Amino acid sequence: xxxxxxxxxxxxxxxxxxxxxxxxxxxxxxxxxxxxxxxxxxxxxxxxxxxxxxxxxxxxxxxxxxxxxxxxxxxxxxxxxxxxxxxxxxxxxxxxxxxxxxxxxxxxxxxxxxxxxxxxxxxxxxxxxxxxxxxxxxxxxxxxxxxxxxxxxxxxxxxxxxxxxxxxxxxxxxxxxxxxxxxxxxxxxxxxxxxxxxxxxxxxxxxxxxxxxxxxxxxxxxxxxxxxxxxxxxxxxxxxxxxxxxxxxxxxxxxxxxxxxxxxxxxxxxxxxxxxxxx
Amino acid sequence: xxxxxxxxxxxxxxxxxxxxxxxxxxxxxxxxxxxxxxxxxxxxxxxxxxxxxxxxxxxxxxxxxxxxxxxxxxxxxxxxxxxxxxxxxxxxxxxxxxxxxxxxxxxxxxxxxxxxxxxxxxxxxxxxxxxxxxxxxxxxxxxxxxxxxxxxxxxxxxxxxxxxxxxxxxxxxxxxxxxxxxxxxxxxxxxxxxxxx
Numbered sequence: 001x002x003x004x005x006x007x008x009x010x011x012x013x014x015x016x017x018x019x020x021x022x023x024x025x026x027x028x029x030x031x032x033x034x035x036x037x038x039x040x041x042x043x044x045x046x047x048x049x050x051x052x053x054x055x056x057x058x059x060x061x062x063x064x065x066x067x068x069x070x071x072x073x074x075x076x077x078x079x080x081x082x083x084x085x086x087x088x089x090x091x092x093x094x095x096x097x098x099x100x101x102x103x104x105x106x107x108x109x110x111x112x113x114x115x116x117x118x119x120x121x122x123x124x125x126x127x128x129x130x131x132x133x134x135x136x137x138x139x140x141x142x143x144x145x146x147x148x149x150x151x152x153x154x155x156x157x158x159x160x161x162x163x164x165x166x167x168x169x170x171x172x173x174x175x176x177x178x179x180x181x182x183x184x185x186x187x188x189x190x191x192x193x194x195x196x197x198x199x200x201x202x203x204x205x206x207x208x209x210x211x212x213x214x215x216x217x218x219x220x221x222x223x224x225x226x227x228x229x230x231x232x233x234x235x236x237x238x239x240x241x242x243x244x245x246x247x248x249x250x251x252x253x254x255x256x257x258x259x260x261x262x263x264x265x266x267x268x269x270x271x272x273x274x275x276x277x278x279x
Numbered sequence: 280x281x282x283x284x285x286x287x288x289x290x291x292x293x294x295x296x297x298x299x300x301x302x303x304x305x306x307x308x309x310x311x312x313x314x315x316x317x318x319x320x321x322x323x324x325x326x327x328x329x330x331x332x333x334x335x336x337x338x339x340x341x342x343x344x345x346x347x348x349x350x351x352x353x354x355x356x357x358x359x360x361x362x363x364x365x366x367x368x369x370x371x372x373x374x375x376x377x378x379x380x381x382x383x384x385x386x387x388x389x390x391x392x393x394x395x396x397x398x399x400x401x402x403x404x405x406x407x408x409x410x411x412x413x414x415x416x417x418x419x420x421x422x423x424x425x426x427x428x429x430x431x432x433x434x435x436x437x438x439x440x441x442x443x444x445x446x447x448x449x450x451x452x453x454x455x456x457x458x459x460x461x462x463x464x465x466x467x468x469x470x471x472x473x474x475x476x
Contacts, residue, residue: 040474041470041473041474043314043316043456043466043470044474046316047418050418050421050424050454051418051420051421053421053424054418054420054421054422054423054424055423057423057424057426057427058369058422058423061362061365061423061426061427062362063359063362063365063368063369063422063423063426064359064368064369064422064423065369065420065422065423066369066371066419066420066421066422067356067357067358067359067368067369067370067371067422067442068357068371068373068422069359069369105359105360105361105362105368106359106360107357107358107359107360107368107369107442108441108442109357109442116328116329118440118441118442118443120441146373146374147373147374147396147397147419150374178397178398178467178471179396179397179398179416179467180374180376180396180397180398182396182419182420232475232476233471233475234470234471234472234473234474234475234476235471236470236471236474238396238416238418238419238456239397239398239467239470239471240314240416240456240466240467240470241466241467241469241470241471241472241473241474242470242474243474269419269420270420271420
């Protein structure tokens, strides 16, 4: 058993949410930079250049890349030999979020579904936990804005619809979103498992670095085909027309029921914010 | 830099980019075409979901809006808090379609411009043509860059709404694209058709 104190979790969560929101990752900066070269439309190129300039400005001014600093989505991989001491794990994550959104001048975007009253401190966070072998704890934060999240959906397809059905659904979702989810987007596709886990798979797919292909050849080819089709829609950066609508497509797949073919699509904006730390 | 001449006419040019000034004059509005880039200066008012709901409630109750919207521009934006020493935090646009249900009524009352991101409904586009108003796009996710164009900011209504309060911003050369003009022009539609393969 290895002890991890909640104070270390609180400070890691605070640091990760602030860093993710203010500093665009090197990988995303490069992906947008490369897209400037590929983009054919002048307005599209201009938007992409603005995004690079925005990332530089955010870093210099220590200001978030985007004012929508998201709901506090947090993934935990906890080693089964970890013993959390000094308090409550969920409360530690919440406290880290509270501190990050207050001390980092991040926007609090969490509210009551009907009254729309703001919870005031961006809690509660959304926490996904996996128990894994070992005595370490990995914390990954993925602050996610509402604009892109609104264009996600879970659909229970007929098994006979197969691969083509999945592709059609993904393209439908991208066309439906059009300019709204802040293209160039990243598309996460969760295939299989069941209703709720397909959605989680689609979010986990977003966590795969842009430019990385699936280890399985069939799925890697499907990712490439989808990316190509999405970039033929003409939507382009910010929807102003162009050839770079998506920066990447990632698939996560798991076995499903004999009777089902669940598919989930989760769309991410170009300000893809993610950070991780291992305690 | 905006020259005095530009300020008088409310329109000018610098490096080929048209400069416009709020409140928007009718001749300026009618000169704008979908797809064109402009630099906007003057006062604009932030309002998003909750503020629009209150506008509608105020109008239903026969009350005044918290500011005279005639000739004005509403920015669909909920800024991040201002860090110490800054005028404002990151302040990019939010998705406009959620305000579609409220916009035609405000356009009918004299609202001349909206800034946001994403597609508008048929009813909004029709109102733009009927009442001569324009919908501008700001780059979604470029909130830090846009914050640099804000020279002053003051909460003028609904402070209790936090990030959804109505804030009067003074902007200088805020970069925008004309999305929907008064002649049924639509950058999203035209841009997509042009690059579809």
